[in-house]
Amino acid sequence: MKEEDKIHLLFQMEDEDAQIDLLLTEWSEIHQISNSEANSIRSAIIEQETGLSELWWSTLYSRINRSISFSNQRAEQSLNRLSSMQAHYINISCRG
Amino acid sequence: MSDKAYESFFNQMYDQYHKAVYAYILGRVSSKDSAKELLQETFLRIWNHIHIGYDMGLDKSRFWLFKITKNIITDYYRSRASRLKAEEQLKANPLLPANSVHSPEEAYQRKNDMRLMEKAINNLPEQLRIVLVMQVIGHMNSTEIGEIIEIPPGTVRYRLSLARKKLINEMNSMNSVGEEAYQ
Numbered sequence: 001m002k003e004e005d006k007i008h009l010l011f012q013m014e015d016e017d018a019q020i021d022l023l024l025t026e027w028s029e030i031h032q033i034s035n036s037e038a039n040s041i042r043s044a045i046i047e048q049e050t051g052l053s054e055l056w057w058s059t060l061y062s063r064i065n066r067s068i069s070f071s072n073q074r075a076e077q078s079l080n081r082l083s084s085m086q087a088h089y090i091n092i093s094c095r096g
Numbered sequence: 097m098s099d100k101a102y103e104s105f106f107n108q109m110y111d112q113y114h115k116a117v118y119a120y121i122l123g124r125v126s127s128k129d130s131a132k133e134l135l136q137e138t139f140l141r142i143w144n145h146i147h148i149g150y151d152m153g154l155d156k157s158r159f160w161l162f163k164i165t166k167n168i169i170t171d172y173y174r175s176r177a178s179r180l181k182a183e184e185q186l187k188a189n190p191l192l193p194a195n196s197v198h199s200p201e202e203a204y205q206r207k208n209d210m211r212l213m214e215k216a217i218n219n220l221p222e223q224l225r226i227v228l229v230m231q232v233i234g235h236m237n238s239t240e241i242g243e244i245i246e247i248p249p250g251t252v253r254y255r256l257s258l259a260r261k262k263l264i265n266e267m268n269s270m271n272s273v274g275e276e277a278y279q
Contacts, residue, residue, distance in 0.1 A: 016264045023213045023267075028232040030126050030210065031137070033118045040112050041136045045143050059099065070110070 102146045109149060110139060113158055115220050117165050119243065124169050124227035134172060136209050140164045162244050216266040224253025224259035 117138055122131040142149060149157035162194050217225060230241045238252035245252075 011226075016268075017260070020260055020264055020267070023209060024228075024232050024263075026206075027210060027213045027217065031122060031229075031233060033115065033128075033132065036131065038110075038114055040119075041132065041139070042107070044136060045140050046106075048140065 102150055105150045106143055106146050108140075108154055109142065109157060109161065113161055114139070115229070116158075116234045116236055116244070117161065117233075117241070118166075120162065120165060120226065120238070121169060122233055123229035124222065125172065130172070132253065134165075134168055136168070138168050142170065158244075173278065212267055212270050213263075216263050219264055219266060220259055224255050224262065227255045228259040228263075231256060232236045 114135065118131055119133050120132045121138070122128065125131055125134065142161060145249070147249075149160060152160060160164070217228070220228065226245060227241055230236050230244070234241075238249040241250040242252045
C-alpha cells in the first residue's frame with residue numbers, strides 16, 4: 001500500500017471513530033436515565049405498601065402486640081380492682 | 097437494626113449503583129421503558145431483603161445486587177409476553193428529543209442517524225452490546241464492567257473494540273444501502 005493511501009486510511013479511520021463517538025454520545029443522552037426518573041423509581045419502591053420490608057412489618061406487629069398486652073394488663077387490673085371493691089361493698093352490706 | 101439505618105443503606109446502594117444496573121439491563125433488553133421497569137423490580141427485591149445487603153456492606157453487596165439483576169432479567173425473558181413486547185419495542189423508532197436541532201434538514205438527518213444507530217446497536221451480539229452500553233450509559237471502565245459480568249478486563253476491552261468496529265461497519269453498510277435507494 002502506498003504511503004498516501006495509508007495516511008488516507010488512517011484519516012478515514014479517525015474520522016469514523018470520531019463520528020461513532022459523537023453518535024454514541026447522542027444515543028446515550030437519549031437512553032440515559034434522568035435524575036427525576038431515577039428518583040421517582042426510588043420513591044415508588046419505598047412508598048409501595050407491598051414493598052415494605054419484613055422488618056417494618058415485624059416492628060409494627062410487635063408494637064401492636066405490646067399495646068394489646070398493655071391494654072390487657074390494664075383491663076385485668078381494673079377487673080381486679082372492681083372485684084375487690086365489689087367484695088368490700090358486699091362485706092359492708094352484710095355487716096350492715 | 098432500625099428501619100432508618102436500612103433505609104439509609106438502601107438509598108446509598110441506589111445512589112451508587114442504579115446507573116450501572118440500569119446500563120446493564122438496557123444492554124440486555126435494548127428498551128428504555130423495559131429497562132426502567134426492571135430497574136424498579138430489581139431494587140424492590142433489594143428493598144425487601146435489604147438486611148442481607150446491609151450485613152454485606154456497600155462494596156460487597158454490589159455482587160449480590162447484580163446477581164439479583166441477572167435473575168430478574170432471566171425471569172423477564174421467561175415470560176413470553178415480555179419477550180414479544182421487547183421485540184415490538186426493538187422494531188419501533190426511538191423517541192428523539194427536539195433540542196439542539198436548528199433546521200428541518202438537521203432534524204431529519206439527526207433522526208435518521210439515531211434510527212440507524214439504534215438499529216446497529218440492537219443488531220450487535222448481546223455480549224458486545226452489554227459491554228458497550230455499560231460503558232456509554234453506565235460510564236464504567238473495563239475493570240468495573242468485568243467484575244460485574246465476570247470476565248477479565250482485557251476481554252472487556254477486546255469486546256468494546258469489536259463492538260465499535262461492528263457499529264462502524266453496520267452504519268457504513270446501512271448508509272450505503274440508503275444512498276443507493278435514494279439514487
